[in-house]
Amino acid sequence: KEKVEITKEQRTLMKVIVDAYSTHQIPQDVAKKLLQEQYSADENFLLLTEMATSQVQVLVEFTKNIPGFLSLDREDQIALLKGSAVEAMFLRSAQVFSRKMPSGQTEVLEERIRKSGISEEFIIPMFNFYKSIVSLHMVQEEQALLTTITILTPDRPYVKDQQAVERIQETMLELLRKLCVLQRPQEPQYFARLLGRLTELRTLSHYHAEMLTSWRTNDHKFTPLLCEIWDVQ
Numbered sequence: 001k002e003k004v005e006i007t008k009e010q011r012t013l014m015k016v017i018v019d020a021y022s023t024h025q026i027p028q029d030v031a032k033k034l035l036q037e038q039y040s041a042d043e044n045f046l047l048l049t050e051m052a053t054s055q056v057q058v059l060v061e062f063t064k065n066i067p068g069f070l071s072l073d074r075e076d077q078i079a080l081l082k083g084s085a086v087e088a089m090f091l092r093s094a095q096v097f098s099r100k101m102p103s104g105q106t107e108v109l110e111e112r113i114r115k116s117g118i119s120e121e122f123i124i125p126m127f128n129f130y131k132s133i134v135s136l137h138m139v140q141e142e143q144a145l146l147t148t149i150t151i152l153t154p155d156r157p158y159v160k161d162q163q164a165v166e167r168i169q170e171t172m173l174e175l176l177r178k179l180c181v182l183q184r185p186q187e188p189q190y191f192a193r194l195l196g197r198l199t200e201l202r203t204l205s206h207y208h209a210e211m212l213t214s215w216r217t218n219d220h221k222f223t224p225l226l227c228e229i230w231d232v233q
């Protein structure tokens with residue numbers, strides 16, 4: 001039986017990541033807004049672009065707190081942000097969806113999202129992903145590390161020094177592996193299941209540009225930041 005132990009520096013690293021993750025959250029709670037009232041497809045599209053824009057801003061702030069990120073090549077830092085922004089947004093959306101809510105509210109939220117203006121064919125893969133995240137019952141440490149691991153994916157387009165990214169990602173993977181073993185001794189495959197979600201996430205993120213252009217709205221307006229990050233306009 002493997003004796004797994006979190007070292008002192010791993011505990012420090014964990015604290016830095018979780019503190020940064022909980023600090024850098026977008027201010028307003030979109031789930032609360034969606035539960036308050038029904039919006040039109042146009043209003044929902046505007047809400048999505050506003051939420052996504054502020055989420056990219058907090059993602060940039062969050063990455064600055066990932067130990068080692070700022071010592072990467074500057075252009076590689078940009079390539080990692082650009083390459084992971086959509087995945088980070090869907091992962092965050094899934095985590096918002098998996099939050100514990102008073103009974104019946106998750107169903108209302110799901111209904112509002114289904115009717116938000118997203119075209120039918122993307123609703124299924126999106127909720128399949130959300131429900132697979134819900135079923136993991138992730139704790140905050142796992143959510144923060146999974147987002148960090150997603151950002152630190154070495155094979156994003158235009159990353160020059162992939163080894164440097166790999167080294168930092170491996171540190172985070174090792175920490176997450178230990179956490180999973182300690183957190184869920186009765187579920188030896190849990191770590192592998194967590195990483196499997198990143199594959200689903202990447203697949204879902206392939207649809208995002210099409211999801212945007214097929215949104216039932218007359219005016220697909222994007223902020224300059226989203227034009228930068230999303231392959232639209």
Ligand SMILES: O=C(NC1CCCCC1)[C@H](C1CCCCC1)n1c(-c2ccc(-n3cccn3)nc2)nc2cc(F)c(F)cc21
Pocket residue numbers: 026030031034044045047048051052055089090092093094096097098109112113116118208209211212
């Ligand atoms: O605001 C949202 N997500 C934010 C983004 C930043 C971080 C926090 C959440 C949206 C929301 C905007 C208003 C209409 C209805 C959807 N949302 C989404 C969503 C839906 C589609 C897309 N698309 C991406 C490309 C094309 N579509 N992205 C996110 N899933 C959600 C799950 C929730 F529990 C949930 F509460 C909202 C969610």
